[in-house]
Amino acid sequence: MKKAKYLLIVLTFALLVTGCADKAVKNDDVLINDETNSTSKETAQKNQGGEQGTNEGLSHQNDEVTVPLRDFFLEDGTKAQYKGEGNEFASYTIEVAQPYEDYFIIYENNGGVLLRKIYKVTDHQIYTLDEAAVDSKDEFPSIEELDEMTPIGIYLQKPFEQGATFDLWTIIKTDEIVETPFRTFENAIVIEKQDENAINRKYFVQGFGEVKREAIQTSEGNSFTVTSELESVDGH
Secondary structure (H helix, E strand, O other): OHHHHHHHHHHHHHHHHHHOHHHOOOOOOOEEEOOOOEEEHHHHHHOOOOOOOOOOOOOOOOOOOOOOHHHHOOOOOOEEEEEEEOOOOOOEEEEEEEEEOOEEEEEEEOOOOEEEEEEEEOOOEEEEEEEEEOOOOOOOOOHHHHHOOOOOEEEEEOOOOOOOEEOOEEEEEEEEEEEOOOOEEEEEEEEEEEOOOEEEEEEEEOOOEEEEEEEEEEEOOEEEEEEEEEEEEOOO
């Protein structure tokens, strides 16, 4: 089932690439198209400057310059704990690594599986390059290997406007107040994906990244909710 889901994402993204070849990020002369602006990879990298945000949730107001997408990850070397409710694997820990300027690798451990998630950050998108179960925290791929990887989906995308869509996700809120065991955040960006029997939501805050996940499952007229909320962050 998991492989089938990933295959669906890959096929969906492949169709997008077919219709817009500059979507894939592989070579320096390839353009990155975010549906609203096209820029070279080199320019995108230059424009991503700025240090990691540390505020509890800034007011974005769709500011394409002052909100670099790198701010939607915790800093390199940070560990965080998420409190889960609804099933035994809803609680998990993450370790964040930023081996290269535009790449983040997150190891997520829910006690049942260790996931390695690899992301590439551009001016207007965070691409998911890989998401797979691993046995241990191996050495990071080289920059050459990462540059050759084809995205399997989009994790987050500007503009941060209610109703904007990417992949199967829709931005439904840009100024949500989110209460977590760690603290209460303001100005959270909420994205949502729906299918016949489920609603999935992710809550992003500048300076912290994903602070909450929510999955609402419906079966035979009954529904139940599984949540994961940020509980602690090293150094905070």
